[in-house]
Amino acid sequence: MSKLTIFCFTLIFFVSGVQAQEITFAQASGKVVFDKWCTPCHGRVAGGLFGGFGANDLPGTSALGVKYKGDLPAVLEDRTDLVPIYIRTVVRNGLYGMPISRKTEISDAELEGIIAYLTQPR
Amino acid sequence: MALPPNLSEAEFAAALREFEAAVGADWVFSSDEDVALYRDSYSIYWGEEEEIIASAAVAPANVEQVQKIVHIANRYLIPIYPISTGRNLNYGGAAPTLTGSVVVDLKRMNRILKVDDKRNFALVEPGVSYFDLYNYIKEHDLKVMLDIPDPGWGSPMGNSLDHGVGYTFSPYRDHFGAHCGLEIVSAEGELIRTGAGAIPGSDAWQDFHYGAGPTIDGLFAQSNFGIVTKMGIKLMPLPETYLSGTVTVPRYQDFQAMIEEVSYLEDSFLIGMPSYDSPVGGTPFGPSPITELMQNGWPSLEQLEEFVVAQNKPAWSVTLQFYGPEETVRANWAAAQRRFRNKIQGVDFQEGDFYNLPIPDEDIPALPDKVRFGIPNLEVFHLVARNPATDNGPPDGHADMFTMTPRTAEGVHTAARVLAEAFQELGFPPATHPFSAPATYYSRAFVVAILLPTWRDASKNSASRELYGRCLDKIAEVGMGTYRTAPAFQDQAVSKYSFNNNALLKFQEKLKDSIDPNGIISPGRYGIWPVNMRNNRG
Numbered sequence: 326m327s328k329l330t331i332f333c334f335t336l337i338f339f340v341s342g343v344q345a346q347e348i349t350f351a352q353a354s355g356k357v358v359f360d361k362w363c364t365p366c367h368g369r370v371a372g373g374l375f376g377g378f379g380a381n382d383l384p385g386t387s388a389l390g391v392k393y394k395g396d397l398p399a400v401l402e403d404r405t406d407l408v409p410i411y412i413r414t415v416v417r418n419g420l421y422g423m424p425i426s427r428k429t430e431i432s433d434a435e436l437e438g439i440i441a442y443l444t445q446p447r
Numbered sequence: 448m449a450l451p452p453n454l455s456e457a458e459f460a461a462a463l464r465e466f467e468a469a470v471g472a473d474w475v476f477s478s479d480e481d482v483a484l485y486r487d488s489y490s491i492y493w494g495e496e497e498e499i500i501a502s503a504a505v506a507p508a509n510v511e512q513v514q515k516i517v518h519i520a521n522r523y524l525i526p527i528y529p530i531s532t533g534r535n536l537n538y539g540g541a542a543p544t545l546t547g548s549v550v551v552d553l554k555r556m557n558r559i560l561k562v563d564d565k566r567n568f569a570l571v572e573p574g575v576s577y578f579d580l581y582n583y584i585k586e587h588d589l590k591v592m593l594d595i596p597d598p599g600w601g602s603p604m605g606n607s608l609d610h611g612v613g614y615t616f617s618p619y620r621d622h623f624g625a626h627c628g629l630e631i632v633s634a635e636g637e638l639i640r641t642g643a644g645a646i647p648g649s650d651a652w653q654d655f656h657y658g659a660g661p662t663i664d665g666l667f668a669q670s671n672f673g674i675v676t677k678m679g680i681k682l683m684p685l686p687e688t689y690l691s692g693t694v695t696v697p698r699y700q701d702f703q704a705m706i707e708e709v710s711y712l713e714d715s716f717l718i719g720m721p722s723y724d725s726p727v728g729g730t731p732f733g734p735s736p737i738t739e740l741m742q743n744g745w746p747s748l749e750q751l752e753e754f755v756v757a758q759n760k761p762a763w764s765v766t767l768q769f770y771g772p773e774e775t776v777r778a779n780w781a782a783a784q785r786r787f788r789n790k791i792q793g794v795d796f797q798e799g800d801f802y803n804l805p806i807p808d809e810d811i812p813a814l815p816d817k818v819r820f821g822i823p824n825l826e827v828f829h830l831v832a833r834n835p836a837t838d839n840g841p842p843d844g845h846a847d848m849f850t851m852t853p854r855t856a857e858g859v860h861t862a863a864r865v866l867a868e869a870f871q872e873l874g875f876p877p878a879t880h881p882f883s884a885p886a887t888y889y890s891r892a893f894v895v896a897i898l899l900p901t902w903r904d905a906s907k908n909s910a911s912r913e914l915y916g917r918c919l920d921k922i923a924e925v926g927m928g929t930y931r932t933a934p935a936f937q938d939q940a941v942s943k944y945s946f947n948n949n950a951l952l953k954f955q956e957k958l959k960d961s962i963d964p965n966g967i968i969s970p971g972r973y974g975i976w977p978v979n980m981r982n983n984r985g
Contacts, residue, residue: 361578365599365825384825384832388841391833417484421841422831424488424536428481429474429506429554429574 352445355438359402362431363439366423367401385423405447409440448479449502451525451547452980459502462523466505466549469515474555477503485533485550487542489844491912491935494905499542499934501528504550510630510638510676516551517636517674520967527551528969529674531573531605534598537847537933538609544934544971545983551674560677561653564589568627568653569680573604577823591682592804592821594619599823604678608668610931614818616719616770617890619683623668627656630677631667634963639673653679669931670955671969672962686770689820691799692780695726695761696791699751699881702763703856704791709765710854711786713890717779719768719819721887726760728882737880745864751881763884766799768819830898842900846936848915849929850895850922852885859885861925862895869917875910894930919943934971938984941974956981 366385390399398404416436419425431439450459467475476482485501492498507513520527526548533541533554543550557574562584569580569591577599584591594613596606605611606622613620631639639645641664644652656664656679666672696705712718728737740746740754755762767783769776780798787794806820817824833841850866852858860881867877878897885893897918899911915936919929923943932940944951955975959966966977976983 365578366828382826382829384828387829388833391835391838419488419843421833421843422828422845424534424540424844425484425486427484427504427533427541427552427554428476429552430533 348445349441351438351441353442354435355440355442357438358431358435359439359442362426363401369400369402388421401443403447404443407443409444412436412440412443448477448482449500449547451502451523451549452545454523454525454547458523459525462519462525463503465519465523466503466516469519470505470507470512474506474508475503476505476552485541485543485552487540487933489536489540489846489901489933490542491846491901491908491915491933493843493901493903493908495908497935499539499544499546501543501550502547504552506552506555508555510556510632513551513553513556513632513674513676514636514638517632517634517967520549521635521965524965524967525549526967526970528972529553529573531602531608532576532600534576534601535605535609536598537845538931539934542934544937544969545980548970553674553676556676559583562587562589562591562682563653564591564682564684566654567591567682567684569603569682570628570653570677571603571680572677573602573675575604576600576602577606581821581823590685592685593823594622594625594683595818595821595823596622597818597827598825600825603680604675607678607680608675610669612888613821614720614816614888615768615821616683617713617716619681620720621889622680623665625681626664627653627679627681628677629664629667629675629679631673631675633673634965634968653681666958666962669973671972671975672958673968683770683821686772686804688771688773688776689800689802689804690769690773690776690780691766691801691819692769692783693764693766693797693799694783694787695764695795695797697755697761697793697795699755699762700748701791701793702859705763705765705787706854706856708783708787708790709767712767712779712783713887717769717783719770720890721768722766723884723887724764724766725762725882725884726764727755727758727762728880728884737882738876741867741877741880745867746881761795762882831900843903844901846899846901846911846915846933848897848899848918849931850897850918850927851889851930852893852895852927854891854893858927859883859893859895862893862922862927865921865925866895866897866918869921870914873910873914873917875914889930937972938974 366383368383370382370386386399416426463475463477482501482503485504490498505516507516526545528543528548529551530541531553553573555574556572558572559575559580560570562569577595580603581593594615596611596613607626611622613622619625628644629641633639642652642656642658643649645658667675709721713721769779784796806814811822831842831845850862852862863879863883866879870877883895886896888894899914901911902908916939919939928943929940959975960978966979970977970980971983
């Protein structure tokens with residue numbers, strides 16, 4: 326059993342005590358993949374937005390804060406409007422400075438996990 | 448779909464079937480949708496006829512599969528292009544150097560084979576990222592520190608083989624200089640290990656990288672002579688503490704004395720990477736506050752000194768970094784101040800950050816400039832991410848123009864001047880100026896860096912291309928070159944290293960013809976074309 330699988334089960338077990346019926350395996354495993362590939366740019370900001378080069382904020386979150394100006398959350402995990410085709414398209418095509426992600430990096434199954442995680446009811 | 452040169456669809460289909468037999472059908476990517484994932488996200492030819500497009504990709508899981516791929520490529524005369532993590536953005540990304548090549552995607556070969564914190568090295572496969580290696584070191588509580596480039600998702604092996612650079616002590620931030628031992632699949636499919644790794648049963652592969660006789664390791668960096676499948680990396684023992692201190696000097700003409708003193712400290716291994724800046728001029732990446740001063744051409748020394756006085760700021764600064772036990776970092780900072788004080792009138796000092804290492808996990812998210820501590824991140828993408836100034840249309844990528852200069856004030860100023868001329872000749876405001884400060888990625892040379900935007904819009908990239916090409920030409924006129932560039936500029940960049948009627952390139956071509964007689968490995972990479980493709984040089 327891979328470390329990833331063990332971690333996913335651990336996560337499900339941990340979460341199940343709180344809201345077992347709401348977290349699927351795909352969502353839990355999707356969070357693991359999201360944390361690995363997306364959080365370094367799109368995670369929650371540590372020190373405020375627009376810090377710029379060398380600062381301690383995150384480029385993706387900062388960029389979406391500039392783009393949406395508060396109309397939508399800058400943090401992807403706070404969004405409720407994301408739909409699967411949009412997430413799939415951005416991951417596979419890139420967007421602005423965000424590059425293309427290949428299937429050897431994020432497999433189709435892992436991408437579906439990210440989609441499940443980001444589109445889960447909040 | 449692109450096809451490999453001189454191959455029919457039927458022949459290519461047969462080759463793909465052989466690739467599938469070698470690595471499994473799931474790991475051969477040949478549909479248009481899948482091959483599109485191997486486009487260069489930052490291509491300066493995006494959507495144009497000249498954009499370099501792969502014909503397929505094949506992703507082996509181990510060395511034996513790499514050898515099989517090489518044998519198949521030789522049988523069908525298919526050009527193949529190995530990538531490690533494929534994140535070499537700004538230098539080609541996951542795309543090849545020749546349209547129709549089959550990308551050999553080594554991302555699945557992602558084993559960390561060894562990290563030794565007593566002998567201070569790691570041995571990794573190509574698909575390992577800096578994030579992976581950092582996490583491994585943390586999980587195993589190993590007392591070593593990485594030297595990393597800006598984006599943490601890159602490959603330590605791939606970055607080293609592209610002459611990538613970092614941010615700590617000089618022996619470590621030249622990443623190829625810090626490699627220790629290679630395993631290579633030759634262009635004919637033979638497995639080679641360098642240094643002590645060539646001795647059967649040796650336990651000293653990463654300790655002794657010369658072996659006996661000529662070293663060949665350098666042939667596999669920025670080149671196309673084989674596929675590297677393992678690499679050793681020298682690691683720095685985890686320092687006990689970190690201290691930074693900033694030195695400022697008042698006059699424009701103090702820069703040379705400042706450089707000489709910093710070079711003394713760095714070449715004596717008393718400091719880590721120095722970071723030069725100009726309080727009156729901005730950073731190499733920042734906007735220039737002296738546009739008005741340059742409106743009538745390059746200012747005279749008198750004008751520059753007057754400008755500095757009028758700004759009421761120091762002309763130059765350098766931030767020094769000290770790694771080691773607290774006693775020694777404080778002593779080295781004190782010694783540095785004493786030496787500067789004896790050398791430059793009016794010098795001033797500001798003590799900066801002090802940290803005990805390792806930095807606790809809870810403090811890392813808010814830590815600025817994580818690369819100083821070898822903590823991988825992606826924060827450098829601020830350079831291209833949408834910000835208030837680019838809200839109407841952020842770029843889709845960047846093409847970085849790196850000018851290597853001698854470690855002198857004159858070298859930096861000359862590069863800044865000719866680069867400014869290149870911009871002005873083409874009608875653009877100059878990106879460099881008399882206060883442009885050098886980067887010190889390599890300890891024995893300076894880098895004057897310019898970032899040009901790239902776009903996924905065929906109508907917009909020609910200006911960046913023209914500027915980039917003009918910059919390469921202009922710096923060569925004053926005896927300077929670049930250290931690394933995207934495939935679009937590799938022929939032009941290496942053509943400047945033309946001493947004695949291109950003797951260096953001719954020698955490399957002789958090697959290519961001998962080592963890779965079918966010319967299958969990465970044709971055109973860094974200007975080295977196989978004999979049957981030399982008319983591709985452009």
